[in-house]
Amino acid sequence: MKLYPKDRRALLEAAMGRRPCDLAVENVRFVNVFTGEIYPAVVYVLDGFVAYVEEGGRADPALAHQVVDGQGAYLTPGFVDPHIHIESTMLTPRAFAAAVVPHGTTTVVTDPHEIANVLGEQAVVYMHDAAEDLPMRQLVDIPSCVPAVPGLENSGAEFDAGTVHRLAKLPRVTGLAEVMDFLAVAQGEQRMLDMLDAAQQEGLYVQGHVPVSDKRLLSAYAIGGPTTCHETREGEDAVSKLRLGLRIDARESSIAKDVEKIYSQVRRLRYLDRVSLCTDDREAHDILENGHMDNALRKAVACGMDGVDALRCATLHPALESGLSNLGAVAPGYAADFLLLEDLKDFRVRAVYYGGRLVARDGVLTQEITPKTFALEQMDTMRVPPLKREDFDIAAPVEQGVVKVNVLHFAELEKSNTTRCVEEIPVRDGKLDLSQQPDLCYVKIVNRHGKGTVCSGVTRGFGLKEGAFASTVSHDSHNLCVVYRDADSAYEACRALVACRGGMCCAMPGQQTVTLPLPVAGLMSTLPCGELARQVGEMKQALRRAGMPQSNPLVRIVTMALPVIPEAKYTDLGLVDVYAKKVLPLFPEA
């Protein structure tokens, strides 16, 4: 993708010094990410693009309508995040922009994978259109895995090669988003090959996602077409992937902190030109308190990475890997997205220029983001059957006694990995009775895309001690998922979510129900970052009162129905054996 100025000849004339520019920023320490040099320079901008970078300290006032004194700050490209799901912040694209722009992010490449699973192609169009007229650039990769695992879950849409061809027509689409189904790639499944071919035909790069160490599997995946990967849990895997020519996005998300372990291994390599930083998933409070790409940069430098190397990993490298030919650097013909930074260690952002306009200074937006409303934000996506209190009982194949049940077992407090084990569960009046088993919870996954499917289950080690925790954020199909100790609370929590068009809810007997409304597709709030972070904090407190001991209790439920995380998961179709790719009955002997 290449960005063009409205009037190319005017930019050429400005470069030649034959017409004045809109802006000159002088008296800066210019960081050239191509050469690694830092030198005094003046950056001239016309119509949103860099026209000329003059070596030296002061601007020629005859050649710029406005001259800004950079006061000796480092002038660097704006930060480019090559992989983020905006939905994970629970902010709308516009609220997300307001939150990250003051931190120096001028471009993100988003994978609107979550909302696409709920609302299909129109959701990708929404995410694309909602990014109009922002003080930043939100580019869109077309979700590749909708649903994540076909046949094992009912999501709200199915994407194929035709989808890729249609969505590639949107002007700010640049790639095919993280191809998570690495087995389908390595095994050459036709539907996947067709999508990869469609991407190639449309000139899109293919973003990868391959959290494995097996070098043969990695090799087959690389042959298949993806060129990047942000799922590197062990540093040594980063080296394996770089050896294959894959580009590595070292992730610093709210959950996965990969930068340190990746850098500890790749630092010994001669070349780091295929390493980038990314954030993948960031919570609202994390952005507020710690920042966005600036936080990842601080982490990289704290690990020992050189400041200019790190800067390259957050600017030029992510632009290159995403096929963006005039972003990620400050040079003639490039978009005039740049920052004035205090230093190259803490990356404190004094000022953010986007398209040559000052959009933030000292952590505060300097121009309001025009509010816009979209029909999609008003849609009710809670397409569930009418719910009754009795729906939350789980019927057993016997009337009394005990029955063997396939139980989903969380072995570790923080990790999402689960196993399946068979346990004997008491039955009372034909229903499972967990009242004497404090470490077990009931589970219901209710399809919310009008399919009518519902799955019942039991889980051990989830953490909830009383009440119910319900969520419509439930990767990747985002069905209504509720984990509970009593059916009344479950009914109450689900009812509350239906009423507010989705979100998260914690209900406990005798206590005020706490709801986090996420009315946009059941995934995103319409609040700004600060207010949302407060609501999320209240939800976490409610869950702690309900007994959940995890550092972030929200993570538990949102990955419980994601049938790509080993070894077992629930979906609306039942208990899934992830490796065998099949659905198991709740009662193994029934």
Added chain:
Amino acid sequence: MKLYPKDRRALLEAAMGRRPCDLAVENVRFVNVFTGEIYPAVVYVLDGFVAYVEEGGRADPALAHQVVDGQGAYLTPGFVDPHIHIESTMLTPRAFAAAVVPHGTTTVVTDPHEIANVLGEQAVVYMHDAAEDLPMRQLVDIPSCVPAVPGLENSGAEFDAGTVHRLAKLPRVTGLAEVMDFLAVAQGEQRMLDMLDAAQQEGLYVQGHVPVSDKRLLSAYAIGGPTTCHETREGEDAVSKLRLGLRIDARESSIAKDVEKIYSQVRRLRYLDRVSLCTDDREAHDILENGHMDNALRKAVACGMDGVDALRCATLHPALESGLSNLGAVAPGYAADFLLLEDLKDFRVRAVYYGGRLVARDGVLTQEITPKTFALEQMDTMRVPPLKREDFDIAAPVEQGVVKVNVLHFAELEKSNTTRCVEEIPVRDGKLDLSQQPDLCYVKIVNRHGKGTVCSGVTRGFGLKEGAFASTVSHDSHNLCVVYRDADSAYEACRALVACRGGMCCAMPGQQTVTLPLPVAGLMSTLPCGELARQVGEMKQALRRAGMPQSNPLVRIVTMALPVIPEAKYTDLGLVDVYAKKVLPLFPEA
């Protein structure tokens, strides 16, 4: 451009170790150009592509039909030359392949600019098709400047945006070739913008050529679209270009030796990932005696460049700059073009594998290149008017005495730069008479594309002391150019060239005429490299006998009619003032 195997699934299966490969090369020191590491490895190849690179020393014989022992050699990617004019070697594409493959070149990106100026689009198709079934890959960039300077010369064709769209359909076309008319780019001339837009629409990269130091002009050029440059005469200019994000091809041609001066400046930069090596123009004897990209590599390392850095500049970097996504490295999914090298200093090539087949060993091709004939090679491109002895007299506006003449002046022995100066020349019987002026020569430029235009002139400092030197190699329009001390010799030389369909000829009174026939478009021989080199050597000897003192006397005539080299040049339209872009009369006062 991405290359695909015939059977993608088979390659995936081979990567997974589920089917045997055609070939495994074991016991090598594998040079990973992505990471810069060197480690023992086995390279598995199926159907021309790398399936898997296994770390360790020995192959699994169950997984390869053939196992080759690399005997501890360095295994590296085949060399990629990102910019060469095959016509400059005077070899056909097939003879060129035979010459360079033993030197380790497995891919070249050619600009068939010379032959396109003679025969137009069909010539590009010829160069493309003549590269079929070779033991190397010859990719084609579409010539962008045919003719070099419209309006100042008559060449055999005119290319425009439509040409780009048509030729982009050829499967091995990858870019728009060196955009030499940098002023047209910087000034936004419509015809040039249209061609650049056409390239962008067709997904072609744009190769540059901008031999200037002015930073504003360089900036405007970079805004215009070209992303590379191989015309860097001063090392400091390389730094200026890299700062703009341009990719630099450090050239080691038979004439221009730029590697040392470029490296002397860029070595201080933190990043060299935008530096490549290229050869641009190489003579047959130079390839025979000194090699091709291996020669450029030796030069780079002799200048102090690290061997692995240099290797990257001759493999991965040129592939990236040319938009070749699976060439220039040895990794799963990449074309199996690799070398076994003695070392990373002299780059002695033990073996060359192209598409997984051994094609050369110890400097000798191991498989014959199938001869092919093409109708274009038989075409007579000498479309000149019938020539008579009298045509070589130059009529003066007076009958006797002296006359003022615009003379083209070569100030330096080796350089092609020229000035114009007015001199008083004797006239006898109405014709210019240089007989008493040993440092002057007559000049005729005869259009050979059927246009009928002829220009007469006088030159000082050319070097010829007696006889005539005629050539149909005469950049870029390749008209018939003859420089002479007497009209009889000129007539004889031109007659000989018409008879042999073009080439070079040296005729001297009372001596045997020496001819170098170049029957393919008047530019290329049909002989193999060794025989051609011998003929070229004989031509140089003949020119030395005729008095020419230059180290390479051929260079003088072939750049004499190139109206982009300052300050003055002859074309078939007359004496051109290069900066003013206008044609001047021979007699300034007539």
